[in-house]
Amino acid sequence: MDAxxxxxxxxAVALQPINLGLAFVGVLVGTxxxxxxxxxPINAIAIxxxxxxxxxxxxxxxxxxxxxxxxxxxxxxxxxxxLLNVPGTASAVVTALDGHEMTKQGRGGPALATAAIAxxxxxxxxxxxxxxxxxxxxxxxxxxxxxxxxxxMIFAFSALSSLAGDSLLRGLASTALGLxxxxxxxxxxSAIPRYTFGQLKLLDGMDFVxxxxxxxxxxxxxxxLERTGAGSAALQGYxxxxxxxxxFAHMFWTMLRGSVLGFFVGVLPGAGGTIASFLAYxxxxxxxxxxxxxxxxxxxxxxxxxxxxxxxxxxxxxxLLTLGVPGSGTTAVLLGALLGLGIxxxxxxxxxxxxxFWGLAASMYVGNVFLLLLNLPLVGVFVRxxxxxxxxxxxGVAALSFVAVYAVNQSGxxxxxxxxxxxxxxxxxxxxxxxxxxxxxxxxxxxxEKNLRRAMALSGGEWAVLFDSPVAITLWIMAIASLTIPPIxxxxxxxxSATR
Amino acid sequence: xxxxxxxxxxxxxxxxxxxxxxxAGAEAMTFDVFFMVDPIGPKALPLLAAAIxxxxxxxxxxxxQHGVIWPERxxxxxxxxxxxxxxxxxxxxxPLGFFTxxxxxxxxxxxxxxxxxxxxxxxxxxxxxxxxxxxxxxLGLPLPIGDLWTR
Numbered sequence: 327m328d329a330x331x332x333x334x335x336x337x338a339v340a341l342q343p344i345n346l347g348l349a350f351v352g353v354l355v356g357t358x359x360x361x362x363x364x365x366x367p368i369n370a371i372a373i374x375x376x377x378x379x380x381x382x383x384x385x386x387x388x389x390x391x392x393x394x395x396x397x398x399x400x401x402x403x404x405x406x407x408x409l410l411n412v413p414g415t416a417s418a419v420v421t422a423l424d425g426h427e428m429t430k431q432g433r434g435g436p437a438l439a440t441a442a443i444a445x446x447x448x449x450x451x452x453x454x455x456x457x458x459x460x461x462x463x464x465x466x467x468x469x470x471x472x473x474x475x476x477x478x479m480i481f482a483f484s485a486l487s488s489l490a491g492d493s494l495l496r497g498l499a500s501t502a503l504g505l506x507x508x509x510x511x512x513x514x515x516s517a518i519p520r521y522t523f524g525q526l527k528l529l530d531g532m533d534f535v536x537x538x539x540x541x542x543x544x545x546x547x548x549x550x551l552e553r554t555g556a557g558s559a560a561l562q563g564y565x566x567x568x569x570x571x572x573x574f575a576h577m578f579w580t581m582l583r584g585s586v587l588g589f590f591v592g593v594l595p596g597a598g599g600t601i602a603s604f605l606a607y608x609x610x611x612x613x614x615x616x617x618x619x620x621x622x623x624x625x626x627x628x629x630x631x632x633x634x635x636x637x638x639x640x641x642x643x644x645x646l647l648t649l650g651v652p653g654s655g656t657t658a659v660l661l662g663a664l665l666g667l668g669i670x671x672x673x674x675x676x677x678x679x680x681x682x683f684w685g686l687a688a689s690m691y692v693g694n695v696f697l698l699l700l701n702l703p704l705v706g707v708f709v710r711x712x713x714x715x716x717x718x719x720x721x722g723v724a725a726l727s728f729v730a731v732y733a734v735n736q737s738g739x740x741x742x743x744x745x746x747x748x749x750x751x752x753x754x755x756x757x758x759x760x761x762x763x764x765x766x767x768x769x770x771x772x773x774x775e776k777n778l779r780r781a782m783a784l785s786g787g788e789w790a791v792l793f794d795s796p797v798a799i800t801l802w803i804m805a806i807a808s809l810t811i812p813p814i815x816x817x818x819x820x821x822x823s824a825t826r
Numbered sequence: 827x828x829x830x831x832x833x834x835x836x837x838x839x840x841x842x843x844x845x846x847x848x849x850a851g852a853e854a855m856t857f858d859v860f861f862m863v864d865p866i867g868p869k870a871l872p873l874l875a876a877a878i879x880x881x882x883x884x885x886x887x888x889x890x891q892h893g894v895i896w897p898e899r900x901x902x903x904x905x906x907x908x909x910x911x912x913x914x915x916x917x918x919x920x921p922l923g924f925f926t927x928x929x930x931x932x933x934x935x936x937x938x939x940x941x942x943x944x945x946x947x948x949x950x951x952x953x954x955x956x957x958x959x960x961x962x963x964x965l966g967l968p969l970p971i972g973d974l975w976t977r
Contacts, residue, residue, distance in 0.1 A: 377961075377965060377967065380965060380966065380967045381965040381966065381967070382966075493891060495882050495885055495886065496882070496886075498878050498882055499843060499878060499879060499882035499883070499886075501878070502847075502874075502875040502876075502878035502879050502882070503875075503879075505871060505872075505874070505875040506850055506872060506875040506876070506879075508871075509868075509871055509872050509875075513857070513868040515864055515867075515868065516857075516859040516864065516867065516868050518857050518859060518868050520853075520854075520857055520868060520872065521850070521853065521872075544912065547908060547935070548905050548908065548909070550939075551901065551904050551905050551908055551938060551939065552897045552901055552905065715941070716939055716940075717936045717937075717939035717940055717941035717945075717946065718936065718941070718949055720935070720939060721932040721933075721935035721936045721939065721950065721953075722932070722953055724912075724931075724932065724935055725928055725931075725932050725950075725953060725954070725957060726957075728915060728919075728928070728931075729957065729961060729967070729969070732919065732969070733967055736968070738916045738917065738919055738920060739916075741912070741915060741916035741919070742913060742916045744912075745909060745912040745913055745916065748909070748912065749909060752905075753839075756835075756894050756896070757835065757836060757839050757894060758891075758892055771871065774871070775870075775871045778866070778870065778871070779864055779866060779867075779870075782864075782865045782866050783864055783865060786865065787865030787866070
């Protein structure tokens with residue numbers, strides 16, 4: 327089989343010492359940032375981007391490192407959720423229902439083991455999906471013209487706008503902010519300066535690393551300052567991190583269904599790990615929860631969301647790599663990293679950069695094995711990190727952010743810009759504006775504008791060209807559906823819970 | 827008990843977003859070029875974004891949804907302190923150098939998070955030293971030594 331021989335070639339790349347080492351560092355950092363509330367994969371990847379550039383790491387190795395942080399964080403986020411009931415990221419919120427319940431019953435160890443095994447299951451099964459479906463999607467997308475790309479990006483924006491926060495209106499406003507920031511600087515077509523206010527330093531545009539670190543890391547520092555003094559939860563004993571063969575058999579089909587579901591949800595823009603884990607949990611509740619044990623410390627209630635959110639993380643790599651169109655904040659940051667490394671992901675990536683694609687896929691297998699080892703026998707080390715005092719951890723992250731932002735241009739101006747975006751990010755969080763769409767808008771905005779202008783130039787200014795092909799029309803319909811269906815469902819859900 | 831949720835904040839935010847949208851739109855109208863090859867020019871995307879701003883801001887100003895709970899004054903002051911520290915870092919990095927500026931700012935931040943100054947600045951100095959060696963020697967990333975010390 328063709329894919330198999332390519333994958334073998336990928337392993338040759340992934341098993342090179344530098345790539346093995348970087349995959350290990352990536353998943354280790356990922357586990358930490360996923361676990362510790364207040365850091366998160368977006369911050370960690372944004373901080374590491376300029377540092378990997380400065381260190382001159384080759385593109386495929388840099389991607390192996392940065393992706394390791396992304397999928398590794400999906401393992402780590404269950405640790406603090408299960409032990410402290412403090413989800414590291416939103417995609418682990420459902421895991422708390424049964425996971426923390428198990429901790430309260432003194433079964434924290436089995437809960438951690440379940441999360442690690444289910445994560446491994448979701449992580450590895452979805453890599454099969456990646457190597458199977460990514461080339462197919464790429465073959466199909468080769469025929470995409472600028473009009474189809476434009477429609478695809480509109481779909482990505484509308485899906486994330488309507489799903490990222492709790493209101494479509496705020497999601498759209500955040501996306502619009504990202505798009506506006508994307509236009510700052512010299513317009514590449516006409517060389518007209520846009521929104522530079524006479525500042526020479528803005529002619530090159532806003533660097534997405536500076537904006538991302540400001541919006542996410544600095545605003546997080548401010549938010550943590552607000553919450554500090556609330557007291558931290560005490561760590562309980564959790565027993566042996568192990569499950570029995572019977573328990574494994576008991577949750578096997580749950581993990582399998584969660585993985586498949588999570589993978590497909592992950593491929594769709596906007597949805598991501600959070601929705602995947604919710605869907606997997608509620609699906610399992612309907613299928614296997616005959617005795618009503620979900621929510622009372624059922625291991626299947628941990629296995630379903632953990633398999634799903636890991637599978638979703640891998641699924642989300644597909645549109646990023648084969649279409650060049652990410653569907654979430656974290657994958658948008660990864661796209662920014664790829665563009666910075668001189669690689670434009672798209673349908674030709676798999677054939678033109680086989681080492682990068684297959685090397686990454688193979689390294690994800692390796693990374694998942696590392697993660698299983700880190701999360702089963704070595705979980706105690708991570709748990710100890712949960713005891714690190716906030717006064718040490720958060721200022722440390724701030725210092726790393728400073729270095730990362732400074733490394734972009736060696737300029738103090740960027741640090742001022744970062745601080746300004748930090749204040750803006752804090753205000754946006756308080757007013758419940760989602761931050762991820764800003765990053766997607768900023769990274770994808772220039773590509774969207776380029777495709778729109780190219781399409782219009784080819785058609786001589788005829789707008790109908792945007793709706794000319796079946797693919798484009800399908801994508802427009804999906805965009806409209808993603809804007810209209812979630813609010814309707816939410817309204818119906820609210821009515822349902824009110825009458826119950 | 828008086829509800830501390832402030833709907834006014836959302837209304838103000840709505841108005842600010844509308845004004846920002848109008849300003850961005852007005853500025854975009856000046857992005858004029860007449861190329862035959864580029865029928866929509868550099869103003870289409872900014873105008874689209876500005877229109878979304880005006881629409882979203884108007885709805886937010888007229889129909890606030892959640893209200894906002896702002897932190898109390900003492901905490902606001904602490905947050906203002908950290909923003910001041912960030913800005914001071916931007917200004918102090920070149921003259922004072924990485925080690926001094928980082929120790930001062932990270933130490934201040936740790937104090938704001940409730941550490942005793944002795945521990946805060948001690949840990950900050952240790953961190954700054956470790957980062958200096960890691961970045962400068964480990965990764966070859968040039969960090970400023972400080973104009974003040976090299977003169």
